[in-house]
Amino acid sequence: MKTRRLLVALALLAAPLAAEPPSAVAIRNARIITVSGATLDRGSVVLRNGLIESVGASTSIPADAWVVEGEGLTVYPGLIDALSTVGLNTPTPTIQTTGRRGGGPPTGDPAPAGPVSRGPEDRPLNTSYLLAADQITLADRRIESYRNMGFTSAVSFPTRGIFAGQGAVINLSGQRPSAMVIDPSAGLYLTMRPNGFGGGFPNSLMGVIAYIRQIYLDAGQYKEAKAIYAAHPAGNKRPEYDKTLEGVLAATRILLPAQNPKEIHRMLRFATELKQKALLYGLQEGFLATDVLKARNAAVLLNLRWPERARDGDPEAVESMRALEFRDKAPTTAAALAKAGVPFAFYLGGLERASEINAAIRKAMAAGLTEADAIKALTLSAARLFGVDDRLGSIEPGKIANLVVTKGPLFEDRTEMKYVFVDGVKYEPAPAPAAPASEATR
């Protein structure tokens, strides 16, 4: 028995070892932004077997390590896109936090075809059992393009439907999809998007809310019924298997959409009522609601895709003050959240070009966010919010060896991405920040 377990462990270890001959790497004499601790102006990081072995100003370099000279370079923890669809073969995540005004669903995301639903009992738009971890495909070229921009991990979610499915924390590299998964249960992604025309219930926001409420009531009852039945199968009617409720019950946390103060209040109350650990996502008007977010100990995912003027709009159209103010103030949310002490992580919201991402982060920094907080929101905070901060998010011994090595500070267009390490494997992005490959595949 014991030998067998050992064999399995060896077999598991054997695969990456075979693929990556020099298993130890040392980055020497570099500036190291650990995020979790003090910045080392001159130090070394040693990686072994895909993990960080040691880090410090005077760390000794093992004899077998492949040495990377870090003179003039900066080492950061690998960046994390905290809400993404990368790796899932779905179109770019134009993650929308709300449906259209009036309750109609946003276009471009047609409701899954199926029979017209008449009520919550038909479990409409519920694919809570879908696991992103099972849906990963290496064919998504965004894996490479994001990695080249310094993103070593992402939390990817199925995004269709109301109960869209369970997300996974994944590393953006790997020989097989299964090798990419860090945590297959990152949480359940919910939207408030009603059914489209002809799709049946729910067709309005109030219908969606009532539906979600009913699902959680049903899930509670289902759980109890299953426990009773498991204890006394004889003489009891068996509870009907319900994969949608199984998915709901399996969720470690839920992600709820909230863009403006009204939605933020609503979703915070809703999460409390549902007795679920929740992350809010969107939050671009969060600067108006930091007090309630703080008071309720909320944790949020902030969309970096700040609102913009429509690219091909009517040149004579006069925009409302409200729209202009929103566009002007949305990027202040990050600084406001940091100031209020609300834990937050950034997500890219479908931004695909390095220049766009850099510009978005610089906008937030221009509005008062410190560089350290910006880095944290893309690394350790993201890891913490998804409960993987024991493995990701900072440069500490024992953590997964996900690093970005740059020549120059992050978020500057002229900064060169020298190396990206994912699971200790070194990648050298093409020198010029190339246009994202995904453009061609879409």
Place this chain on the structure above:
Amino acid sequence: MRRILLAVLAALPLMGAADDTFAIRAATVHPVSGPKLENATLLVVNGTIAEIGNAKLAVPKGTRVIDGKGLHVYPGIIDSSTQVGLSEISSVRETSDVSELGDFKPQLRAAVAINPSSEHIPVIRANGTTTALAVPGGGLIAGQASMMHLDGWTWEDMTVRRDAAMVLNFPTLSASGDRSFADARRNYDQQIRNLSAYLESARRYQKAKAAPVPDFRIDLALDAMLPVLEGKVPLLVGAERERAVRDAIAWADREKLKIVLFNVRRPGKAMTEIKSRNIPVILGPTQELPLEEDDPYDEAFTVPLEFHKAGVKFAFGTFGNQFARNLPYQAATAVAFGLPYEEALKAITINPAEIFGISAITGSVEKGKWADLILTDGDPLEVKTQVKRMFIKGKEVDLDSRHTRLYKKYMARP
């Protein structure tokens, strides 16, 4: 004795036939076309205003005399845009005859589709409207808008002018929803090309008809365009904002067509172009919210004043049925926001009559015109004023309506 009684009975039908002959005495007459006349006498013979004079004006013996003491005579009010008789309940398809399919259908005549028994008609009359333009919708050229009297057994009785205007729903250029502006522009340009191509085919038809071609055949649609090409019937062109107004005017210049602008809400700098061509305008409802959320609250209230200042002739329309009864108060709202009172009154009487070519027969209280009159206890633009009596072509019209019936019914509820 019995013989006399019989003679009286025999005479009754004759007297009945002359119910469009009467005189109103001691009333204040507001002709609109001229200054008001106090203590005036108005003589109507066979539905036409025969004479307006002072208290001494002699009326033929036997003429029915209405005591107008303390009352005011105004011309019947004209609504320059409704769907009267075309639509009863817009959400019930069977009761709606507003539009036909297709882009070009100038041969359609709103008049023939009018339902004379529409419940809307008596309600619209309640505040003094005697005449309304019934406007068809749908497509680019929607059909002929007809000026209708709001009384009659049949549409023929009601028709004042069948072809008061040809309705053109001028293509709008707007990038809404997911559509890009470039896309909207392409679509718009295509529609303009289609429209010009249609006008060209109408002109070719006109030429073929003038110089008989052997195989010439009557085409109702193109035939209906001839009065438009000849300038006898104006095109009623919908254009809400500055760009649409400018585009519509530029288009009309190119096509050398006579137009009336319709539902203009924000002319902006295009006002000078409207004025320089003396294009009359039918104004959108004044009792409306501003177009955009940051616009001044009184935008819709003050637009009529802008037109007046620019010297443009305009009239008011209600663009619907269920609120068409409020037409005088639309004009009144403009007065409250600076429009001179006289201009507001003209915009619901003589101006529309002139714009739609019926000023020779109605639109003011003048000798020779039809007796389309209202008898009120005050200013018709004032909400408290009661319309006491109404005459259309001299025939007295019942002012009872669904509203008054319901009022009586529920007042009588024990």
